[in-house]
Amino acid sequence: MFTALDILSLTVSICMSVAAGLLGCFAIMRRMGLAADPMSHVALPGIGIALLLGGNPFLGALVMLLAGAVLIWAIGRRTGIATEAVLGVTFSVALAIGAAVTTGEELIDALFGSARALSLWEPVLGVAATVAVILFVVRFRNAMIISMVSPEIALTSGVKVARVDLYFLLAFALTIALGLRYLGVMLMGSLLIIPPAIARRFARNLNGMFAISIATAVLSTVSGTCIGILSHHQSGPLIVMIAGGLFFLSLLFPGRG
Amino acid sequence: MPQQNHLVLQVEQLSVRLGTSEVLHDLTFTVQRGEVLAIIGPNGAGKTVLLRTLVGSLAYTGMIRWAQDAVLGYVPQKLDLLRDFPVSGQDFLRAKAALSQAPTSQLISVLQSAGLDEAALARPIGAFSGGQFQRLLIAFALLGTPNVLLLDEPAAGMDQPGQVQLEETLHRLQQAQGMTLLLVSHELNLIYRYADQVLCLGRDHSCIGPPRTVLTPEALADIYGEPLRFHVHGT
Numbered sequence: 001m002f003t004a005l006d007i008l009s010l011t012v013s014i015c016m017s018v019a020a021g022l023l024g025c026f027a028i029m030r031r032m033g034l035a036a037d038p039m040s041h042v043a044l045p046g047i048g049i050a051l052l053l054g055g056n057p058f059l060g061a062l063v064m065l066l067a068g069a070v071l072i073w074a075i076g077r078r079t080g081i082a083t084e085a086v087l088g089v090t091f092s093v094a095l096a097i098g099a100a101v102t103t104g105e106e107l108i109d110a111l112f113g114s115a116r117a118l119s120l121w122e123p124v125l126g127v128a129a130t131v132a133v134i135l136f137v138v139r140f141r142n143a144m145i146i147s148m149v150s151p152e153i154a155l156t157s158g159v160k161v162a163r164v165d166l167y168f169l170l171a172f173a174l175t176i177a178l179g180l181r182y183l184g185v186m187l188m189g190s191l192l193i194i195p196p197a198i199a200r201r202f203a204r205n206l207n208g209m210f211a212i213s214i215a216t217a218v219l220s221t222v223s224g225t226c227i228g229i230l231s232h233h234q235s236g237p238l239i240v241m242i243a244g245g246l247f248f249l250s251l252l253f254p255g256r257g
Numbered sequence: 258m259p260q261q262n263h264l265v266l267q268v269e270q271l272s273v274r275l276g277t278s279e280v281l282h283d284l285t286f287t288v289q290r291g292e293v294l295a296i297i298g299p300n301g302a303g304k305t306v307l308l309r310t311l312v313g314s315l316a317y318t319g320m321i322r323w324a325q326d327a328v329l330g331y332v333p334q335k336l337d338l339l340r341d342f343p344v345s346g347q348d349f350l351r352a353k354a355a356l357s358q359a360p361t362s363q364l365i366s367v368l369q370s371a372g373l374d375e376a377a378l379a380r381p382i383g384a385f386s387g388g389q390f391q392r393l394l395i396a397f398a399l400l401g402t403p404n405v406l407l408l409d410e411p412a413a414g415m416d417q418p419g420q421v422q423l424e425e426t427l428h429r430l431q432q433a434q435g436m437t438l439l440l441v442s443h444e445l446n447l448i449y450r451y452a453d454q455v456l457c458l459g460r461d462h463s464c465i466g467p468p469r470t471v472l473t474p475e476a477l478a479d480i481y482g483e484p485l486r487f488h489v490h491g492t
Contacts, residue, residue: 025343029342029343029344141352142351142352142353142355142356143352143356145344145348145349145352146349146352146353146356148344149336149338149344149349149382150333150336151314152308152309152312152314152331152333153331153332153333153394153397153398155312155313155314155331156312156329156330156331156398156407157352157353157356157357157401158356158357159356199343200341200343201341203343204343204345204379204380204381205343205344205345205347205348205379205381206343206344206345206348208343209343255341
């Protein structure tokens with residue numbers, strides 16, 4: 001029923017969902033939930049340019065996302081403009097460039113994810129990137145908690161707020177890059193928003209939020225991927241529909257607020 | 258002239274610009290160790306901007322020099338958190354304890370100093386009332402044994418008994434541990450009782466001096482732009 005390649009593919013998608021569930025918690029607490037969507041669009045020109053040059057679209061997306069994260073951070077820091085506004089502008093420009101350089105079926109794959117076969121290095125990169133995101137959260141969890149409450153009290157607690165903001169944006173970009181293969185530019189943002197949004201309704205502390213968010217992301221991803229493999233449908237839209245269904249189901253239960 | 262090693266803070270010709278307007282202009286003052294400096298002035302005079310600049314949050318021109326051994330604790334003005342913010346009191350305080358390498362046993366003692374009980378650890382901080390959250394911020398500032406506290410209207414949102422308790426706590430800390438306090442407050446009676454120096458920030462000019470010389474009806478009218486009714490209790 002499932003080939004070795006299917007299981008490998010499932011492993012990579014689980015890695016992606018763990019990273020998305022974890023980092024999405026901080027994104028939503030930093031009021032950057034909606035930023036995941038425009039941020040993922042920054043990958044589009046990278047995909048288009050990589051395809052034009054005959055390179056790997058994932059690497060093109062990764063490079064563009066990391067460069068976009070640094071650009072957004074630098075503009076925000078230099079001008080004091082809110083991250084959301086800088087993201088909005090960067091997103092619009094990136095989308096325009098991406099649409100100009102990417103065409104036909106490749107554009108559809110880039111937007112909604114692709115069912116193409118895994119390259120050998122993809123599982124390795126997927127696991128490595130997930131470990132990097134988890135290590136980032138473990139290392140900077142305390143600094144991020146305090147910065148979210150107040151950058152000033154973070155400064156007096158010895159936190160280098162600007163540096164932590166940059167690291168967060170880079171981890172955010174890495175997480176989005178991880179999911180582009182399955183969910184595409186249009187859908188990846190949803191896996192960073194929906195599981196933490198469910199978790200936020202029920203969690204009384206941060207560990208609780210992490211646990212609920214990761215569990216929801218993994219459940220959506222595993223079930224979406226399995227149904228996709230068995231029914232020969234693309235898994236990306238299925239993953240998002242299942243996550244969305246879980247969100248609406250969760251509304252039937254009283255949250256802690 | 259105070260000796261340099263008795264100073265915990267030196268500020269010279271400090272100016273801060275926000276956008277096109279200069280909020281602080283050419284401000285010069287010093288703070289001695291163990292001193293209580295009260296900062297007063299009308300709304301928009303730059304009191305909060307001054308504290309934010311002193312903790313390194315805003316760009317400035319001029320000089321700010323903290324003593325090398327200064328450990329700062331900062332209690333900001335009222336913060337707005339969403340009610341479903343899923344960080345508990347314990348998450349919040351443990352984060353500071355970890356960064357400042359304070360023992361976790363200190364969590365309970367700082368909570369008690371700020372007038373909160375152990376139950377605050379389990380509650381999400383978004384669910385705290387305004388006054389309770391202010392107390393939590395004070396507990397947070399006290400973690401890691403700071404020797405300088407910067408407080409921006411710390412009693413805002415607290416009930417009357419809470420305000421009295423806070424005054425006593427701050428006074429006790431200052432007396433027992435020789436802590437230096439920089440306090441933004443509109444409570445002139447409190448300032449008159451506890452402050453060693455008062456820094457008045459007006460829209461046009463500033464002044465500094467002991468309460469007895471600065472908190473006069475004439476000087477206050479000059480700073481606030483209108484006469485203030487001010488009665489010192491018990492004098």
